[in-house]
Amino acid sequence: MARKFAFLLTRHFTLSPFALFVDTLRLAGDEDDRRRRVEFDWQVVGERGLPIRASCGIEVMPTRELQHPEEYDDIVVVGGLLNTGDTLGSQKEAFLLKAASRGVRLTALCTASFVLARYGLLDGYNVSVSWLHVKDFRTMFPQVLAHADSLFSVDRSRATCAGGVGAADLAGHFVAESIGKKASEKAAKILILDRVRTTRDVQPVGDLFPNAESRQLRRALLLMESNVQETLAVSDIAGSLSVSRRQLERLFFAEIGRSPLSAYLAIRVHYAKTLLEVSDLNMGEIGFRCGFSNAGHFSRAFKRQTGLTPTDFKQSRGTSAVPSRS
Numbered sequence: 306m307a308r309k310f311a312f313l314l315t316r317h318f319t320l321s322p323f324a325l326f327v328d329t330l331r332l333a334g335d336e337d338d339r340r341r342r343v344e345f346d347w348q349v350v351g352e353r354g355l356p357i358r359a360s361c362g363i364e365v366m367p368t369r370e371l372q373h374p375e376e377y378d379d380i381v382v383v384g385g386l387l388n389t390g391d392t393l394g395s396q397k398e399a400f401l402l403k404a405a406s407r408g409v410r411l412t413a414l415c416t417a418s419f420v421l422a423r424y425g426l427l428d429g430y431n432v433s434v435s436w437l438h439v440k441d442f443r444t445m446f447p448q449v450l451a452h453a454d455s456l457f458s459v460d461r462s463r464a465t466c467a468g469g470v471g472a473a474d475l476a477g478h479f480v481a482e483s484i485g486k487k488a489s490e491k492a493a494k495i496l497i498l499d500r501v502r503t504t505r506d507v508q509p510v511g512d513l514f515p516n517a518e519s520r521q522l523r524r525a526l527l528l529m530e531s532n533v534q535e536t537l538a539v540s541d542i543a544g545s546l547s548v549s550r551r552q553l554e555r556l557f558f559a560e561i562g563r564s565p566l567s568a569y570l571a572i573r574v575h576y577a578k579t580l581l582e583v584s585d586l587n588m589g590e591i592g593f594r595c596g597f598s599n600a601g602h603f604s605r606a607f608k609r610q611t612g613l614t615p616t617d618f619k620q621s622r623g624t625s626a627v628p629s630r631s
Contacts, residue, residue: 307334308483310347311369311377313401315392315420318385320359322414322472325496326381329476333492334484344484348377352396360385371396374404379479384417384468387438392420401426408462412475415468422446426463433458435467436508439531454527455504467508474502513575514561514568521546522560525553529569533576536596539565574610577603581619588615 310330312323327347334344351357351367358364374380380401384392393401405411405426413421418434419442421427427449434442436453443451456471457464459478466475473496477489486501493501505520508527517523528542542565543553557565577595580586586594592603592615607615 307342307344307346308379308479309377310345310379310381311350311374311404312347313350313380313382313393313397314357314359314365315382315384315417316394317358317360317392318383319415319468320361320363321470322466322468323359323365323383325470325473326383326414326476328496329473329480329489329492332495333477333480333488344488345480350397350400352394371400374400374409375407377404377409379410379412380404381412381414382417382420384413384415384420387416387419398424410462410464412464412466414466414472414475418442418451418465419445421463421465422449427465430463430465431458431460432463432465433467433471434465436527436530440533453508453531454524456502456506456508458504470498471502471508473498474506477501478503513571516561518560519556521548521553522556525557525565526568526572529565529572530576533573534594534596536569536573539569570606571610573597574607577607577615578611578618581615582622591615 312327314323330345330347335341336343348369349365349367350369350371353367353370356364356366382401401411402424411421411426415435416438418427418432422442422445427446429448429450431450431452433455434451434453439451439453442449452458453467457466457475457478464475466472473493477493480489480492489501514526517526524546525542528537528545539553540550543550546553553565557563557568561568573595577591580591580594584591588603589600592600595603597603597606604614607613607618611618613621
């Protein structure tokens with residue numbers, strides 16, 4: 306019997322994770338690309354006759370009404386734009402909560418982790434969140450074990466994915482779980498993905514350190530990027546990677562030519578530059594969010610890195626600086 310998936314699309318959902326997830330199931334579960342639903346079946350569930358608009362403007366019509374979630378093996382919620390109010394609607398919300406109460410496995414693609422977390426459906430679970438949103442997620446949902454150092458996470462009856470092409474990797478995990486690794490590899494090849502990635506593969510690091518190639522170094526940098534406000538000790542980062550502090554320092558110097566502390570400072574200042582450009586927070590608050598003990602410490606460190614004080618940097622970007630708090 307085919308494994309059945311129900312897709313709940315939020316308002317302004319992201320099209321690419323949804324399409325990649327479905328196509329991975331389609332390509333892996335059929336033979337000779339005949340569009341048959343042999344090993345997997347799927348439905349887009351929603352209100353009758355009401356299309357769901359993606360963030361890119363394309364609209365998708367539901368293929369099945371919201372009725373009995375226990376008929377499905379997996380409920381997949383596809384997220385999209387944040388801060389758009391009620392993203393599900395009352396009927397989809399009731400369907401999701403009923404599925405959770407019946408023990409149906411729940412999966413969150415892209416920002417749908419925020420949706421599940423709002424209903425308490427991720428409390429105590431390990432959750433993969435995009436590095437772009439992990440700081441906000443941890444602030445909003447401290448009871449969830451959120452991280453940004455893997456493409457996706459599967460923890461008991463919950464699966465989460467940071468988004469993008471990672472949705473194909475998570476779908477490939479489900480395929481391998483159901484019908485074997487060869488089927489997931491077939492789908493990846495047809496989608497022209499270089500390989501099947503697992504929970505051990507990390508999210509891509511930003512372009513601040515383009516020479517970072519090894520998995521351990523990228524994981525270390527992701528830990529730093531995910532802990533800007535409450536900074537981690539270098540020894541703690543090394544411990545989380547199961548290496549000594551000395552080994553970690555050698556790795557940093559070998560690949561990016563600087564120490565872990567220097568790289569950590571560069572990440573924090575880079576984040577501060579972003580806040581200076583896009584927010585109206587005062588200098589003390591920006592410094593605090595970037596892990597500096599006070600505005601003076603922030604200003605000195607920022608100037609050593611950039612040659613400008615935070616105020617001068619903000620003014621050079623054509624915006625007026627907000628006075629620092631005493």
